[in-house]
Amino acid sequence: MTARKTTAPTPPAAAVAADAHWAATRERLMARARPVLKLTICDDNEAKQALNNARYLEQQAKSEAERNPDDEAAQAAHRAAVTAQNDAQAALDAVSIPLRFQALDRKTYKELLAAHRPTEEQAEDGYDFNLDTLGPVLIAASSLDGITEEDAATFLDTWANAEAEALLNTAFGVQREDRMDLGKG
Structure with a gap:
């Protein structure tokens, strides 16, 4: 009885290089940007x-407009509600602080973890x-807004616990952000 070969053969490099589909796919893969997450801070409860x-x-007006598509007053009320929602979003954005x-690239992230x-207690x-020690460094390294290690340490030390954790979780979370689907082809 002969042993079965279990690995798929590797196509010759020249064939791969000549494959226009792979070349285009490879180009798109090489051009991908690393994931970005945003943490929005707003102290204005109003x-x-x-x-x-x-x-x-807006949801109420939309439901009414969908139930009565020929009712111009319902359609106008929905348009007005959409405008009011957009205005409220703009007002919130104006008083919010997006971070x-x-x-990070995989090598840099692993180096930070190793450093x-x-x-002993944490390991246990x-x-x-x-x-x-990693929190402020990771926040600063992954910030697109110029947060320094000193700023990050101050935020972590002085903000309320839930807010400091949200800051840390965002900096760690973006390192684990998954934009892939392993579904069947």
Whole structure:
């Protein structure tokens, strides 16, 4: 009995290079930007509530307009609600602080993790890195808005716990952002 070959043969490099489909696909793969996540901070509860109300009213007006497509008053009310929602969103955007974070390349991220080994206690708790030292460095390294390590450390030390965790989670989350679908072809 002969052994079966279980690996697929590798096509010759010349054939791959000559394949226009692969060349175009490869070009698109090489041009991909790393993932970006945004954390939006807003201390204006009135602006947030105004947007929530405007969204609710827009949904109500939309439902009414869909139930009565020939009713011009319902259609006009929906258009007005959409405008009010857009205005509320613009008002919220004006008082908000968006922070953007981009995933680091894999090598840089691994080097950061390796440079911030866990303390003995953290290792016993299952950590692979020292969150206290890595957090500000990772926030600064992945920030697209110029957050420095010093700023990040200050934010982490002085913000409310939930807000500091949201900042950390965004910087870590973008490193794990998955934009792929492993579905069947």
